[in-house]
Amino acid sequence: MAEKPPISKILNSIKRDPDYASGHHGTDHKVYKPIDCGLGSSPFGYPEEVDLALKQISPNLLNEYPADPYSRGLAGLVRERFGLRKSTSIFFGGTGSYGLLASLLSDVVCVEAIAKGVEVVGVGPQFTNISMLSRRAQIPYHHIAPKIDLPYEEKIDLLIRRRAKATSPAIVYVDNPNNPTGDAVNMDTLYKLTEATAGRDLLIIDEAYGDALPDVSSAFRLADQFEHVVALRSLSKTVGLASPRLGYMAMSGLTAEAYKNLELIFSLDTVTNMIGRAALEPAVLARFLPQVRQMTASAKLNFVRVLNDHGVKTFDSHPSVSILLARAGQDFFNNLLQVGIQTENGQTFKPTHPDMTNRYVRFRIPACEQEAEEIGRRIDDINSKSV
Numbered sequence: 001m002a003e004k005p006p007i008s009k010i011l012n013s014i015k016r017d018p019d020y021a022s023g024h025h026g027t028d029h030k031v032y033k034p035i036d037c038g039l040g041s042s043p044f045g046y047p048e049e050v051d052l053a054l055k056q057i058s059p060n061l062l063n064e065y066p067a068d069p070y071s072r073g074l075a076g077l078v079r080e081r082f083g084l085r086k087s088t089s090i091f092f093g094g095t096g097s098y099g100l101l102a103s104l105l106s107d108v109v110c111v112e113a114i115a116k117g118v119e120v121v122g123v124g125p126q127f128t129n130i131s132m133l134s135r136r137a138q139i140p141y142h143h144i145a146p147k148i149d150l151p152y153e154e155k156i157d158l159l160i161r162r163r164a165k166a167t168s169p170a171i172v173y174v175d176n177p178n179n180p181t182g183d184a185v186n187m188d189t190l191y192k193l194t195e196a197t198a199g200r201d202l203l204i205i206d207e208a209y210g211d212a213l214p215d216v217s218s219a220f221r222l223a224d225q226f227e228h229v230v231a232l233r234s235l236s237k238t239v240g241l242a243s244p245r246l247g248y249m250a251m252s253g254l255t256a257e258a259y260k261n262l263e264l265i266f267s268l269d270t271v272t273n274m275i276g277r278a279a280l281e282p283a284v285l286a287r288f289l290p291q292v293r294q295m296t297a298s299a300k301l302n303f304v305r306v307l308n309d310h311g312v313k314t315f316d317s318h319p320s321v322s323i324l325l326a327r328a329g330q331d332f333f334n335n336l337l338q339v340g341i342q343t344e345n346g347q348t349f350k351p352t353h354p355d356m357t358n359r360y361v362r363f364r365i366p367a368c369e370q371e372a373e374e375i376g377r378r379i380d381d382i383n384s385k386s387v
Helices: 049-054 059-063 072-082 096-108 111-115 129-136 152-165 187-197 220-225 253-260 270-279 282-309 332-338 346-352 369-386
Strands: 089-093 119-123 141-144 170-175 202-207 229-234 247-251 323-327 360-364
Touching: 049 270, 059 270, 072 089, 072 220, 072 247, 072 270, 072 282, 089 096, 089 253, 096 129, 096 202, 096 229, 096 247, 096 253, 119 129, 119 152, 129 141, 129 346, 141 152, 152 170, 152 187, 170 187, 187 202, 187 220, 202 220, 220 229, 220 247, 247 253, 270 282, 282 323, 282 369, 332 346, 332 360, 332 369, 346 360
Parallel strands: 119 141, 119 170, 170 202, 202 229
Antiparallel strands: 089 247, 229 247, 323 360
16 A cells, blocks of 8 residues: 655544535525525624725725734723723634634643543534534534423533533533524523533633623623633624624633733734724614614514414524524425525534434524515425425
8 A cells, every 4th residue: 555645644634524514505496586594694784884984995904914913992892892801801803703713722722631631512402613623623522412492591501510510621612692593591591600610611602693682691791700711702693794704702811811822913804803893882782783683583583483384393592593493394404495495404513413404404584574474485385295
């Protein structure tokens, strides 16, 4: 057998979970007009102040390096919004909260801890990329897999009880609101989880959909108080700015000191920084977010009614979060594709829960009643073909 070329000895051989790529985005249907309920971007736009900021872009700005190389100006806005101490560190990244999560696992966790068997621990189903990012960092990922229809509060309570009894340190990952269900736990539950992990674990709370909830529900305040807590956010979801890929996170104490040594300069380009300054202004969000939450809750209530009326089971989900988990038939994902409806395949989340298959889909809610009703009619078409 021929010897492998030298380059193969230094390249990483880690691959994606096969389930991660089991679905595709976009439909090319000749009968049905495509309806995209797949990616979790907001159907309700973004703050109008962003358009005003974009008008300030000039060729000179694009020709120079960013004037705020570590986005310290944006950090002040985040601290003001959540009432954080000046000593609490806010870090930014240009690949969303997803990129910051990757950096936390690959860069911050030390090789000694990995060698001693530290694991990433979560409760499934959850953001499926946590499995792939853990393997990317060469850290084993272990998920608790309770019944999918168990309320999210009870799932997290199960995690709390297990961590309270644990003797070995772990990286505990929780998404709140949960992806794919859109359900959320309250601050009391997050505080209990924080206490159960204090002094032993690194607790990562991913709030990619967190802007759908009131600010008092945010784990950013926990990151301000406890040095083992890291809270992540993104502008991609409720704020409606998926394209700039602006993510940010809060941490304090020893965890923040460790990340400061690894922070990349110019992690945000000038245009993204300008967008962030407009969108993260506390007064802007105080006006914009309640409107989006109200529109989301109204659209979601109607959409859940439509799905239930057409025989689709929906799972517990917070009213103002734009995603929800649903189930129908043996291959709901591909059946929906056949009638031009794009969703996120439940099979994508299988690395975080063994029961997640293409019977399940994650919907991003449609923006209007007419689109919701059209989805209902197309589900009727699916049902009529299966009779």
